[in-house]
Amino acid sequence: MTTTAAIIGAGMTGAGWAARFLLMGHDVRVFDPDKEAPRKLQAVLENARRALPMLYDTALPPRGSLTFCKTISEAVAGADWIQESIPERLALKRKTFQKIQEHCTPRAVIASSTPGFKPSDLQGCATRGEQIIVAHPFNPVYLLPLVELVTTDANPPALVARAEETLRGLGMFPLHLRNEIDAHVADRLMEAVWREALWLVRDDIATTEEIDNAIRYGFGLRWAQMGLFETLRIAGGEGGMRHFLARFGPCLHWPWTRLTDVPELNEELIDKIASQCDARSGAHTIRELERRRDENLVAILRALKSREAAAGALIKAHEARLRPGRTATSTPLITVRRTVPIDWTDYNGHMNESRYGQVFSDAADEVMARIGADADYIARGLSYFTVDIHIRFRAETRAGQMIRVETRVLEGAGKKLRLAHRMLDDETGALLAEAEQLLIHVSLKTRRSCEPEPQIAARAARLAAQTGQEG
Amino acid sequence: MTTTAAIIGAGMTGAGWAARFLLMGHDVRVFDPDKEAPRKLQAVLENARRALPMLYDTALPPRGSLTFCKTISEAVAGADWIQESIPERLALKRKTFQKIQEHCTPRAVIASSTPGFKPSDLQGCATRGEQIIVAHPFNPVYLLPLVELVTTDANPPALVARAEETLRGLGMFPLHLRNEIDAHVADRLMEAVWREALWLVRDDIATTEEIDNAIRYGFGLRWAQMGLFETLRIAGGEGGMRHFLARFGPCLHWPWTRLTDVPELNEELIDKIASQCDARSGAHTIRELERRRDENLVAILRALKSREAAAGALIKAHEARLRPGRTATSTPLITVRRTVPIDWTDYNGHMNESRYGQVFSDAADEVMARIGADADYIARGLSYFTVDIHIRFRAETRAGQMIRVETRVLEGAGKKLRLAHRMLDDETGALLAEAEQLLIHVSLKTRRSCEPEPQIAARAARLAAQTGQEG
Numbered sequence: 001m002t003t004t005a006a007i008i009g010a011g012m013t014g015a016g017w018a019a020r021f022l023l024m025g026h027d028v029r030v031f032d033p034d035k036e037a038p039r040k041l042q043a044v045l046e047n048a049r050r051a052l053p054m055l056y057d058t059a060l061p062p063r064g065s066l067t068f069c070k071t072i073s074e075a076v077a078g079a080d081w082i083q084e085s086i087p088e089r090l091a092l093k094r095k096t097f098q099k100i101q102e103h104c105t106p107r108a109v110i111a112s113s114t115p116g117f118k119p120s121d122l123q124g125c126a127t128r129g130e131q132i133i134v135a136h137p138f139n140p141v142y143l144l145p146l147v148e149l150v151t152t153d154a155n156p157p158a159l160v161a162r163a164e165e166t167l168r169g170l171g172m173f174p175l176h177l178r179n180e181i182d183a184h185v186a187d188r189l190m191e192a193v194w195r196e197a198l199w200l201v202r203d204d205i206a207t208t209e210e211i212d213n214a215i216r217y218g219f220g221l222r223w224a225q226m227g228l229f230e231t232l233r234i235a236g237g238e239g240g241m242r243h244f245l246a247r248f249g250p251c252l253h254w255p256w257t258r259l260t261d262v263p264e265l266n267e268e269l270i271d272k273i274a275s276q277c278d279a280r281s282g283a284h285t286i287r288e289l290e291r292r293r294d295e296n297l298v299a300i301l302r303a304l305k306s307r308e309a310a311a312g313a314l315i316k317a318h319e320a321r322l323r324p325g326r327t328a329t330s331t332p333l334i335t336v337r338r339t340v341p342i343d344w345t346d347y348n349g350h351m352n353e354s355r356y357g358q359v360f361s362d363a364a365d366e367v368m369a370r371i372g373a374d375a376d377y378i379a380r381g382l383s384y385f386t387v388d389i390h391i392r393f394r395a396e397t398r399a400g401q402m403i404r405v406e407t408r409v410l411e412g413a414g415k416k417l418r419l420a421h422r423m424l425d426d427e428t429g430a431l432l433a434e435a436e437q438l439l440i441h442v443s444l445k446t447r448r449s450c451e452p453e454p455q456i457a458a459r460a461a462r463l464a465a466q467t468g469q470e471g
Numbered sequence: 472m473t474t475t476a477a478i479i480g481a482g483m484t485g486a487g488w489a490a491r492f493l494l495m496g497h498d499v500r501v502f503d504p505d506k507e508a509p510r511k512l513q514a515v516l517e518n519a520r521r522a523l524p525m526l527y528d529t530a531l532p533p534r535g536s537l538t539f540c541k542t543i544s545e546a547v548a549g550a551d552w553i554q555e556s557i558p559e560r561l562a563l564k565r566k567t568f569q570k571i572q573e574h575c576t577p578r579a580v581i582a583s584s585t586p587g588f589k590p591s592d593l594q595g596c597a598t599r600g601e602q603i604i605v606a607h608p609f610n611p612v613y614l615l616p617l618v619e620l621v622t623t624d625a626n627p628p629a630l631v632a633r634a635e636e637t638l639r640g641l642g643m644f645p646l647h648l649r650n651e652i653d654a655h656v657a658d659r660l661m662e663a664v665w666r667e668a669l670w671l672v673r674d675d676i677a678t679t680e681e682i683d684n685a686i687r688y689g690f691g692l693r694w695a696q697m698g699l700f701e702t703l704r705i706a707g708g709e710g711g712m713r714h715f716l717a718r719f720g721p722c723l724h725w726p727w728t729r730l731t732d733v734p735e736l737n738e739e740l741i742d743k744i745a746s747q748c749d750a751r752s753g754a755h756t757i758r759e760l761e762r763r764r765d766e767n768l769v770a771i772l773r774a775l776k777s778r779e780a781a782a783g784a785l786i787k788a789h790e791a792r793l794r795p796g797r798t799a800t801s802t803p804l805i806t807v808r809r810t811v812p813i814d815w816t817d818y819n820g821h822m823n824e825s826r827y828g829q830v831f832s833d834a835a836d837e838v839m840a841r842i843g844a845d846a847d848y849i850a851r852g853l854s855y856f857t858v859d860i861h862i863r864f865r866a867e868t869r870a871g872q873m874i875r876v877e878t879r880v881l882e883g884a885g886k887k888l889r890l891a892h893r894m895l896d897d898e899t900g901a902l903l904a905e906a907e908q909l910l911i912h913v914s915l916k917t918r919r920s921c922e923p924e925p926q927i928a929a930r931a932a933r934l935a936a937q938t939g940q941e942g
Contacts, residue, residue: 138689177677189686214617214646222609224692226687229679230760234761245744277700277704309763357828357862358823361817388863392859
């Protein structure tokens with residue numbers, strides 16, 4: 001269902017929201033008094049357009065429309081979702097909410113991206129406090145799934161449910177906090193680390209780069225998949241969490257951290273941090289670093305997706321929702337439609353040859369699903385294995401390119417399933433590769449070939465009759 | 472160069488060290504008075520044997536030997552590296568170091584895994600304080616590269632250099648801290664988060680699972696690749712770090728975190744945390760969770776490796792050191808020898824068909840390198856592209872299996888390079904797949920076919936003459 005989202009304030013965070021709504025098929029209206037806002041938003045959108053589709057092994061819905069509005073009233077009129085991402089000043093936010101509520105429908109969800117304020121702070125002076133919630137995302141908003149959804153008793157359960165559903169539809173994970181607290185949860189954890197890190201830099205124990213290395217070569221890798229508690233539970237070994245706590249407890253009283261004080265963030269400390277950071281990566285523009293960050297995130301998220309773990313499991317579930325329903329049989333069949341992700345490219349700058357095999361393997365999976373050899377069938381211990389494939393490479397394929405595969409079933413008789421695939425550029429129709437693939441039906445118990453179940457054999461034969469001849 | 476490592480204390484951390492030394496080809500002697508130590512170490516070793524080789528696209532060196540010793544003296548006599556990982560009690564550690572130094576050579580590095588003590592604490596009462604350093608690793612030691620290397624002025628630079636070299640040889644990243652401090656760097660950061668998390672759980676703001684989700688769906692993903700400062704530098708947008716600090720600075724004085732107090736870790740809070748953790752993953756054994764964590768880490772690290780980013784760049788550099796030197800031309804050529812990583816398997820429980828293509832693509836890269844079409848040649852704008860491959864799948868291949876590819880150059884004339892590959896189980900020699908592959912020489916500027924440089928053409932022809940006929 002296409003909805004209209006109004007983005008009020010289009011800095012880094014607002015622009016990230018705009019990109020996610022657009023790429024997931026919603027119409028977006030943007031209000032930001034900054035004259036530079038359209039240019040900055042386009043830059044974020046360009047990053048998002050490149051990165052977000054790569055997370056999915058299916059095409060995203062057609063993009064929504066983007067409109068810049070001159071006034072808040074124009075942006076919010078009739079909008080289903082209004083996302084406020086303006087500077088962190090309570091009075092300004094309250095004034096903005098009043099303006100929004102003068103012009104929006106009472107049914108709309110008004111969500112604030114605030115990292116610090118509680119929803120009750122925002123609802124306080126509003127005409128209809130009940131439609132205001134906190135939906136605090138994390139940059140880059142178009143890639144990270146977390147959004148802290150904070151509500152109060154004033155918010156009707158139906159509105160909260162609608163908010164959760166909208167966020168899930170965007171591929172996000174609404175972490176619903178029922179007890180509001182300043183700075184919610186994630187920023188409190190980050191601030192604790194931030195303070196300690198400032199001390200370490202100030203006292204010359206470590207540089208900013210050394211601190212980053214301490215994180216990304218160590219616990220950062222653990223936290224990306226399991227977080228804090230689950231990691232420690234495992235670290236407790238066979239004794240589990242209770243054993244870990246018993247061992248760790250006393251250490252809490254050791255004078256390890258300097259958490260009680262706040263270092264003064266004076267010119268000297270700012271200089272030190274900024275120049276250490278610049279020494280490390282100052283040769284690159286922020287735009288280049290953003291691109292690099294996004295490509296790393298795509299690679300990590302796709303890795304987790306292949307394991308159906310952590311954030312990867314979220315993407316996998318979202319993808320199942322995005323995948324188009326199986327259409328009536330066309331000739332040839334469209335068996336794959338997707339973007340080429342960054343981790344499929346190699347040193348020649350194009351899609352590695354083995355990934356053509358990946359695409360044709362996915363195309364064969366789609367044929368299998370169409371004849372009923374789907375996940376359930378495989379769980380019953382039956383499947384098809386490829387025994388022979390011949391691929392002819394016709395043109396180079398690059399990261400970000402939209403491709404589709406057209407497949408004909410040349411033979412579907414007994415144990416044999418023989419397929420002919422053509423991989424095309426989805427926009428131009430240019431031929432990228434062709435393949436002929438022979439699959440044999442097998443028992444996953446004996447790992448030997450065997451006859452398929454009769455209904456599968458019948459459907460394979462029918463599909464061969466329908467699609468086997470050149471159109 | 473094979474060295475001998477003595478592992479004093481073989482709990483989770485000591486066993487992890489033992490596994491890393493063994494799998495990187497060193498002989499290991501273990502001392503631990505716990506009767507259960509051999510069983511527990513075998514369990515860790517089993518996990519490590521499965522996970523660590525998957526990080527590399529080349530075979531690891533032959534494993535070292537493992538010996539359990541009845542005494543410290545037996546373990547450390549003649550050892551090059553002595554790793555102490557006993558309980559965190561200073562008096563006990565000092566006594567152990569005295570015992571070690573009675574029997575080890577003065578040249579040996581004695582490294583403590585201590586998460587808390589400064590090296591000067593440990594050197595204090597020692598006979599030869601100068602050979603004692605801190606090398607604090609992170610679990611799982613066999614997968615995470617970070618090791619905090621903390622030294623004092625008492626340590627000779629040559630010994631510190633040798634320690635760094637040994638750690639790098641193990642595939643680890645020695646973060647050398649020159650200013651010692653209680654708890655070093657990483658644990659101080661983690662403790663800050665830990666304290667804040669305890670408050671959030673105690674006050675019922677969030678459950679342990681919600682906190683883990685706040686981390687792994689959000690900033691955990693950023694930290695795994697860039698750490699804290701680099702992430703924030705980018706978040707500052709076009710203004711960079713200075714802009715970010717100016718905006719963020721004032722927030723430090725907001726009463727967001729409850730860092731000044733330590734929550735009492737009483738029975739009630741321990742119960743709450745342990746039972747929340749058990750509710751989430753208590754149905755799985757710690758062993759299962761370890762396996763899952765390791766597979767996730769392998770997938771994340773391999774993803775970063777494909778981007779040559781963060782911890783993945785370290786593995787890539789280490790792999791270059793591990794890759795065997797190019798041997799004299801054999802017939803057929805051995806072009807690939809490696810372990811099948813976990814992210815290459817699919818829903819059928821075996822290596823996905825496209826990864827056979829990956830293996831043959833890698834085999835072709837090795838042939839290219841042998842005829843001089845290497846990274847430098849590609850940087851000069853010339854390369855070979857595959858235009859046709861025909862793969863016959865003969866047997867299933869599974870994660871963890873050691874494979875090798877034997878390649879013959881059927882034709883190496885003009886623009887054409889035609890290869891025949893056989894992929895075998897490296898232990899049994901069983902045939903897994905065969906392929907015939909045609910590559911065409913191209914200009915990376917015009918993206919069209921062209922003649923190779925003469926010396927490349929000559930070498931291709933020679934290799935075809937040497938290897939092209941059936942042995």
